Amino acid sequence: MHGILVDSNVLLDVFLDDPDWADWSEKKLDDWSQNHPLFINAIIYTEISIGFEYIEVLESTLADCNIKMLPIPKEALFLAGKAFLNYRKQAGIKTSPLPDFYIGAQAAVLELPVLTRDTSRYFTYFPTVELVCP
Numbered sequence: 001m002h003g004i005l006v007d008s009n010v011l012l013d014v015f016l017d018d019p020d021w022a023d024w025s026e027k028k029l030d031d032w033s034q035n036h037p038l039f040i041n042a043i044i045y046t047e048i049s050i051g052f053e054y055i056e057v058l059e060s061t062l063a064d065c066n067i068k069m070l071p072i073p074k075e076a077l078f079l080a081g082k083a084f085l086n087y088r089k090q091a092g093i094k095t096s097p098l099p100d101f102y103i104g105a106q107a108a109v110l111e112l113p114v115l116t117r118d119t120s121r122y123f124t125y126f127p128t129v130e131l132v133c134p
Contacts, residue, residue: 003037004132005107006067007116008047008099011040015051015061021117024134028115029065032132038067039112043102045069072106079105083125104129 006029012018013025032038040048040062052058062069083105084097100118104126107114113130114122122131 003039003112004032005039005041005070005103005110005112005114006044007103007114007118008040008044009117010115011044011048011067012051013117015048025117028132032115033066038065039070040067041070041072041103041106043072043099047099070106070110072102073109076102076106076109079109086125087121101125 009021010025010028013021014029016022018025029038045058049055049058052061080097080101083101084092087094087098087101098121100121103114104122106112107122107129108126113132115132116122117134119131119133122129
């Protein structure tokens with residue numbers, strides 16, 4: 001599968017016209033969309049929903065941007081759990097898996113790069129995932 005998993009921070013930059021990051025994020029989305037499908041998953045969908053008052057507007061925006069939803073495979077869910085255990089062993093304080101674990105695990109299992117500005121957990125827990133970042 002060729003494409004890229006787009007993290008919520010990049011989409012929210014564009015949807016909310018972030019003064020610092022909207023231009024960079026929009027350029028990366030444009031560049032990648034020329035030759036690759038853009039994907040999100042249920043976790044990213046949930047995170048970007050905060051930028052919209054109505055689901056219909058969110059759905060329309062995703063369709064206009066040609067962003068497709070990918071289900072998270074069981075293998076990725078399992079890997080996310082293992083990454084969370086590793087996080088806890090390293091004195092992580094959260095008590096449930098973080099969104100980045102699901103996103104990183106899905107990218108690792110499906111061998112998709114991630115377009116993101118938030119790289120620390122991906123670098124730490126999913127070192128095989130290619131990151132497109134500033």
